[in-house]
Amino acid sequence: MPMRHRVLLAIAVTVIAGAGAFPAPAPAQAPPLTRIRVVHVPVLIFAPLYVAIERGYFRQQGLEVELIGTPGGVSSFVVLASGRSEVVIGGLGAALFNAVARGLDFKVVGPVHMERPPVSTPLVASKKAYDSGEIRKVSDLRGKKVSVNVLGSATEFWLQAALHKGGLTMEDVEVIGVNFPDVPAALANGAIAAGLLGEPLATLAEDRGQIVRLSDDFIDGVQVTAVYYSGEFIRRDPNLAVGFMVAFLKAARDLYGNGYKRTDVAKIVEKYTGVPATVVRRASPPFHEPNGKMNFNDFKRLQDFFKKRGSLTYDKPLPPGAYIDTSFVRQALQILGPFKPPR
Incomplete structure (x- = not known):
């Protein structure tokens, strides 16, 4: 072999042998998760929250969820507006309307469930x-x-x-x-x-x-629970607020149809409510709007009801625009696309 070829071959061998001496580039690290605190009551109707946690939907959006249990009512909005939580999953009660009238800093941003016969709260x-x-x-x-x-x-x-x-x-x-x-x-x-x-x-x-x-057949199609964001969360982390809605709607879609009858879903509900999965699968399931549509007329009906009950602290009715922000659902749907029921 000519000297020139022997030299080139030696150089090539040296280069190949030395290639392993250089460390491979480190894999890119995922950005750290942002912890948000979510107020809830551990019952079946709030299952999208638990499914989104367990299936990693929140983590996919850069969120780590810390749950805060509460019986509901006034305490939820006090926790939310005082900066001790970013999100509330709760009911549409007198506390909501009174908190809005007081100027507390939060918005209703999406629905959680509606009741259809046989209702899930008999x-x-x-x-x-x-x-x-x-x-x-x-x-x-x-x-x-x-x-x-x-x-x-x-x-x-x-x-x-x-x-x-x-x-x-x-x-x-x-x-x-x-x-x-x-x-x-x-x-x-x-x-x-x-x-x-x-x-x-x-x-x-x-x-x-x-x-x-x-x-168990006294309500048909009325939305009475909602997702609430604190004003601080909306202003500080608008992209994460959209991400939360993306994760929540993905979980709601998982529960469409016979979702609650699935063993894996029932076990998730068991983990958060303490009720055996075999019982969960036989319970009357709630309905979760897969496209996040809110019925403004239901808010009006509820406000009128609590006014007649003497539960409200103000006189002039509140317009829905004073406390509802549908922009997060709209942006989430741009990411997820409209829901198409399985055939």
Whole structure:
């Protein structure tokens, strides 16, 4: 082999051998997650939140979610407006309208669920009272104590609908507040004659022989829960606020149709509510709007209801634009595209 070729070959071997001496470039690191605090009540109707956490949808959007449990009502908005949380998943109650009237810094940005028969928050009575004949129908509740989970909450609107269907009004009963997990015990000890009980707790109590459903078809298509953002979160992290909505709607779409019947979904709900997955799969599921559409007329109906109940602290009705911001849903849909039901 000519000397020139031998030299070139030696150089090539040296280069190839030395290639391994240089470290491979380090893989690009994902940016750190931003922690946000989300106020919630651990019940079935808020399952999109739990599904989005467990399936990593929030992490895909750069978010790490810290959950803050609360019974709902006024406390949720105080936590939100005081800067102690960025997001609330909660009901559309008197507390919402009063907080807006006070000028608290937050917006309603999307829907969570709507009730369709059979509703996921039925009116129940104790099985003992039912079997004895004391309470067999809604009209038997006249003059008795009936519970909602929080006074002034959306469940009061549901109770009115259930009573109306049974020929009663809110004035025909004494309405008191009892948190959902405490309803079966309150029924058993006679503290209440009936109460609203959210799924999957209703099915669990039914399995245990504690309750019967007096009414579960009193609401059809009314939106009574929503996603709320603090004003600070909106101004500080608008892109993350859009990301939260993207993750939430992805999870809502996962629950469309028979989503709640899936074993993996039921196990997620079990993790966050403590109710066995086998019970979750048999519970009456809520409906989650897969495109995030909000019904402004439902807000008006609720505001009028709480005005008549004397629960509002102001006189002039609030226009929806004073407290609703649909821009985050619109931007999320630009990313996700419109939902197409599976065939």
